[in-house]
Amino acid sequence: MSVADRALPWRRQSGRRGVALVAALLILAVLSLLDLMTGPSGMGAAEIWRTFRAGPAGEDRAAAAILFQIRLPQTAMALIVGAALGLAGLMMQTILANPLASPFTLGFSAAAGFGAAASILFGAALGLPLPGHLLTPAAAFAATLAATLLVWLVARARGSQPEIMVLAGIAVLFFFQSLQSLLQFLASPEVLQQIVFWLFGSLLKANWTTVQVSGAITLVCLPFIARDTWALTTLRMGEANAQSLGLDTHALRRRILLLTAALTAAAVSFTGTIGFVGLIAPHAARAAVGEDHRFALPMAALAGALILIIASVAAKLLSSGAAIPVGIVTAIAGIPMLMAVILRQKEI
Amino acid sequence: MFDIEVPALFRGRVQVLAPTAFTLAAGSMTGIVGPNGAGKSTLLRAVAGISQDSVAVRRRGEPLHRRAIGFLPQAFSVASTLSVTDCILLGRRENLGWRVPVWARNDARGLLDRFGLADLADRPMSALSGGQQQRVLLVQRLFRNPALLLLDEPTSALDLHHQLSALSMIRDHARETGMAVIAALHDLTLAARFCDRILVLAGGAVVRDDAPAAAFAGGLIENHWNVAPEFLKARDGGLVVVPHAMA
Numbered sequence: 066m067s068v069a070d071r072a073l074p075w076r077r078q079s080g081r082r083g084v085a086l087v088a089a090l091l092i093l094a095v096l097s098l099l100d101l102m103t104g105p106s107g108m109g110a111a112e113i114w115r116t117f118r119a120g121p122a123g124e125d126r127a128a129a130a131i132l133f134q135i136r137l138p139q140t141a142m143a144l145i146v147g148a149a150l151g152l153a154g155l156m157m158q159t160i161l162a163n164p165l166a167s168p169f170t171l172g173f174s175a176a177a178g179f180g181a182a183a184s185i186l187f188g189a190a191l192g193l194p195l196p197g198h199l200l201t202p203a204a205a206f207a208a209t210l211a212a213t214l215l216v217w218l219v220a221r222a223r224g225s226q227p228e229i230m231v232l233a234g235i236a237v238l239f240f241f242q243s244l245q246s247l248l249q250f251l252a253s254p255e256v257l258q259q260i261v262f263w264l265f266g267s268l269l270k271a272n273w274t275t276v277q278v279s280g281a282i283t284l285v286c287l288p289f290i291a292r293d294t295w296a297l298t299t300l301r302m303g304e305a306n307a308q309s310l311g312l313d314t315h316a317l318r319r320r321i322l323l324l325t326a327a328l329t330a331a332a333v334s335f336t337g338t339i340g341f342v343g344l345i346a347p348h349a350a351r352a353a354v355g356e357d358h359r360f361a362l363p364m365a366a367l368a369g370a371l372i373l374i375i376a377s378v379a380a381k382l383l384s385s386g387a388a389i390p391v392g393i394v395t396a397i398a399g400i401p402m403l404m405a406v407i408l409r410q411k412e413i
Numbered sequence: 414m415f416d417i418e419v420p421a422l423f424r425g426r427v428q429v430l431a432p433t434a435f436t437l438a439a440g441s442m443t444g445i446v447g448p449n450g451a452g453k454s455t456l457l458r459a460v461a462g463i464s465q466d467s468v469a470v471r472r473r474g475e476p477l478h479r480r481a482i483g484f485l486p487q488a489f490s491v492a493s494t495l496s497v498t499d500c501i502l503l504g505r506r507e508n509l510g511w512r513v514p515v516w517a518r519n520d521a522r523g524l525l526d527r528f529g530l531a532d533l534a535d536r537p538m539s540a541l542s543g544g545q546q547q548r549v550l551l552v553q554r555l556f557r558n559p560a561l562l563l564l565d566e567p568t569s570a571l572d573l574h575h576q577l578s579a580l581s582m583i584r585d586h587a588r589e590t591g592m593a594v595i596a597a598l599h600d601l602t603l604a605a606r607f608c609d610r611i612l613v614l615a616g617g618a619v620v621r622d623d624a625p626a627a628a629f630a631g632g633l634i635e636n637h638w639n640v641a642p643e644f645l646k647a648r649d650g651g652l653v654v655v656p657h658a659m660a
Contacts, residue, residue, distance in 0.1 A: 295506045298499075298503065301493040303489075303493075308486075309486050309554075356495050
């Protein structure tokens with residue numbers, strides 16, 4: 066058997082991973098259509114297609130408004146947020162060498178929640194030129210970046226080992242969580258309700274502006290992620306091996322920390338905290354295509370989008386008038402999914 | 414010719430290694446031996462450029478790029494499910510793009526073949542035994558084509574057969590390609606058998622730098638290892654060191 070013959074299984078493996086990616090993409094397309102068809106007013110595939118062909122200025126004004134102003138932005142947002150959280154989760158688990166890590170491990174969601182709560186409580190008093198529906202996401206985004214900066218500075222000063230980063234992240238998490246609790250304590254019942262509603266991750270806040278901003282931030286991150294794809298795969302070999310292969314693991318961790326923060330902020334600033342997607346999508350991706358990040362990263366993005374689309378459909382079906390916030394669905398459905406992942410794998 | 418100049422190395426305020434300088438011939442294999450805590454790993458990590466110490470490594474007077482230095486650390490264990498072939502390919506991670514070229518895959522396979530690891534090519538790293546992982550990672554470092562290869566106890570997890578085969582393969586590879594090798598070893602017999610030269614490290618300083626036949630003479634082993642050595646002559650004329658407890 067020649068060397069070339071023996072290369073065949075490897076090529077087959079490569080092919081299988083490609084098939085898995087295409088399959089996930091097709092399933093995602095079908096489910097996205099299902100998501101577009103699901104809603105209080107009900108629209109069949111044919112009607113969706115007709116309305117889509119007619120465009121936003123189509124004759125059936127009601128159908129056009131439902132599709133173009135409500136459903137399309139929500140579906141697009143689910144895809145973007147799911148993909149961003151999936152990518153961020155996989156990168157976080159890789160740089161922290163920890164299967165329990167998620168985009169929220171280092172306190173990002175607590176910071177975003179604090180930012181949002183602060184803007185809801187004090188925003189009007191500040192008299193900023195931003196309208197309310199943009200002020201809250203902007204504050205959440207800024208707070209997430211502030212939390213990142215804290216972790217980044219600690220990592221820079223004390224070395225970017227996973228343990229140091231997790232410890233710094235936990236400190237940040239408790240810090241912002243306490244501040245957020247303080248704001249909730251200070252808030253009047255009406256404002257408190259607004260804050261709590263923001264904290265439930267929900268796609269109902271989506272519109273074309275949020276889609277554009279979140280989508281643009283995610284797109285900007287992609288080339289930087291692509292550049293470090295092999296470095297991330299190398300990191301899976303363990304710290305000592307990666308370093309001895311000439312990889313500056315500390316600099317890589319700090320770089321990826323910034324990218325995960327940007328992706329997470331892009332996702333949660335407009336929708337609120339959507340848990341479990343960023344934890345489970347990476348496990349699903351690795352189970353499907355392995356640890357080669359050329360395949361695992363796109364798969365994690367697809368898996369994240371899939372989970373969120375399924376949760377979105379489920380949320381709309383469960384309560385067709387007032388859709389249950391999708392963050393609650395992912396959190397409840399996430400637990401059996403996580404259990405399935407843990408039980409299926411011998412070691413994670 | 415490789416010139417290596419190591420300044421005094423500190424961890425905190427404690428000096429862990431005295432300044433030292435040595436020259437390596439191309440294609441040669443140098444053994445570093447010494448009791449636990451002598452500074453073997455510290456020296457290798459410093460030369461490899463892992464610790465942030467300013468070690469000067471020159472080849473024919475020109476500074477050697479870090480990329481040209483291969484290093485297999487002592488703590489090598491891999492928990493990843495990446496396949497053995499993928500793992501070998503990572504040896505040239507800097508040259509890999511979105512598509513892995515066919516020649517790179519065939520090179521990796523060829524090297525696995527030469528080291529008798531072809532059967533493992535598609536197995537996940539996590540399913541391998543410690544010894545198998547160590548051999549795969551050795552091949553991975555060779556796949557990097559280093560000009561200088563540093564090995565920290567490369568045979569620590571290997572059985573007797575693979576200790577011999579791995580070290581002789583490394584030595585042959587060095588002689589073929591002109592790569593210089595420094596290997597930290599605990600087995601003095603093995604060091605004497607495969608190395609052209611031996612550096613003895615004790616208490617953070619190089620206390621001997623000599624050919625294997627002369628490296629352990631003069632009460633050196635008694636003093637630094639705290640054992641009484643018995644020197645025998647092997648069938649092939651090589652030196653065998655048998656340790657006995659001190660009386």
